[in-house]
Amino acid sequence: MKQSVVTRLAASEPSDQLVIKKRSRVAETWTYVKRNYDLYLFILPVLVYFAIFHYIPMYGVQLAFRDYNPIDGILGSKWVGLEYFERFFNSAYFWTIIKNTVVISLYSLLIGFPAPLILALLLNQLPSQKYKRFIQTVTYAPHFISVVVIVGILMVFLSPSTGIVNTMITFFGGEPINFMAKPKLFSTLYVFSDIWQTAGWGAIIYLAALAAISPELHEAAMIDGATKLQRIRHIDIPGIMPTVIILLILSLGGVMSLGFEKVYLMQNQLNVSSSEIIATYVYKVGLQNGDFSFSTAVGLFNTVINFVLLVIVNRFAKRVSEHSLW
Template sequence: MSVVQPSRIKGNRARLGHIQPQKQKKFVRVLRSWQLYVLLAPTIIYFLIFKYYPMYGLQIAFKNYLPSLGVWGSEWVGLDHFMRFFQSYQFWTILENTLVLSIYELAVGFPLPILLALMLNMLISHKYKRFLQTVVYAPHFISVVVLVGILFVFLSPSSGLINHLIGLFGGEPINFMASPEWFKTLYVFSGVWQGTGFAAIIYLAALSGVDPSLHEAAVMDGASKFKRMLHIDIPAIMPISVIMLILALGNLMNIGFEKALLMQTPLNKESSNIIATYVYEVGIQQAQYSFGTAVGLFNAIINLILLVTVNQIARKMSDSSLW
């Protein structure tokens, strides 16, 4: 029979006595800052209700879900819905449309806010700068429905302004919204027009933190605006640019569902049918809830893999990463 040493008992008591004051100190700190926790509570509640609680329903991707039986009562089918999607004749078309549109939007839409912020930052006239900022920010506040309505009106083959201009130069009217080859370009560049100005705000905020003495020293040394931009401004916004790139790549497969659906027509569907619209079609319109959930989960897993991979690469190549 082993005997517990008195010194060990005293050591355990000492550790317990040390832990209890620490817990009390944490509680006191929380109590003193209760206003901050009250402000934080709505955000936490929002994410718990609308982001984490719905994960409970992901299990229907592995079941033959029937509303009459409920989530727990439905039969488990394993990976059947995933295999059905992978073997579907539409799989490669939908995946290609999603990837091409995502990469196209990233290649065009990601660098433009950076360039816009750099150019706005170099303006000397504050009045002109504020005017331009207002002009480029304004489209962000137009709803997606209104934006797509504007596209249909301006690009109408019979009465649209664009086709009238084409006709003035002797061209034939083009039914842009019914042409599969035009869908991706219209989607991307309308998004650029709407979102570039607002997306540039975060880079302008980073540029506002640059020490003015750096620019003054560069001017004294005879550096041009381009060289000051190249050697002062771009390094200053590089960390935030890397973070934004990681987030953009991690969200690569999440194309704007509402806009793609609103721009979709029977004639351009071969180019506009992406994963998000396909999930809506089969999951909601055709009431194939389990199959639609499986397709959406597949999309989310790809985004997660991309996010983790890009973050690891960024952490190895630079000092900036999400974690």
């Protein structure tokens, strides 16, 4: 009998120790929070923003699984399961929409992702700081131009009758081209206009990473007779590779989240066969046709694909290199 009591007491000691350790950790955490309360107050608006505009709206995701009726509300609407997902997968537009979204996204990633990196490497090699700041200002200024204005500039420049591009073509004896009516040219116009608008702004991140590289490495390489290209290859690129990998993971994770505004503004009845993407399809079905449940299902499918791609790419990057998001 005495042995059983002793055994029970001995068995209870580890659990009591765990409780004590947990309480001490909680006390230490609260002490740390009280000591640094001003920092937590500083990030409080950000937390409130994400809670209101990113987490609370997730309540409406269940629209994708209900036959939504505004009178009955979300919870009062009939539960239909995966009906809208099956409807989207079996629709005649499914493969066309997926193909257009993937093609434009990968094209933009293949051409647009290296553009700010190359621009930053070139700017970093300029000896004159005044000229460097001038070029940097000129290149990132288009970032502050609205998408509507950018598309308006495209329309004016590529106009088949008065556009400067077609004026140059006819000057050299060619025939005017209606660029905005050519489905094959839509992705090229979208990607290269996007590079012009965003390359300078994106180069700022890489310039900040290049500034963290020790100048002594370049001085030692110059003493050894290394050229600029050799210093870029063996010093600059390895130095900013962690930043490149993180941005590449984020870009690949959002490969299906193509911007809606610019595509919709550039879209017309003549190029819709190559410009209809998931974002524009959701807008037309959800807001213009009022089919909220179906559009929510399509949007949720797009989000799930992006999340899966992000996890896969992050895991692959972690195995190949030492850098990843988590």
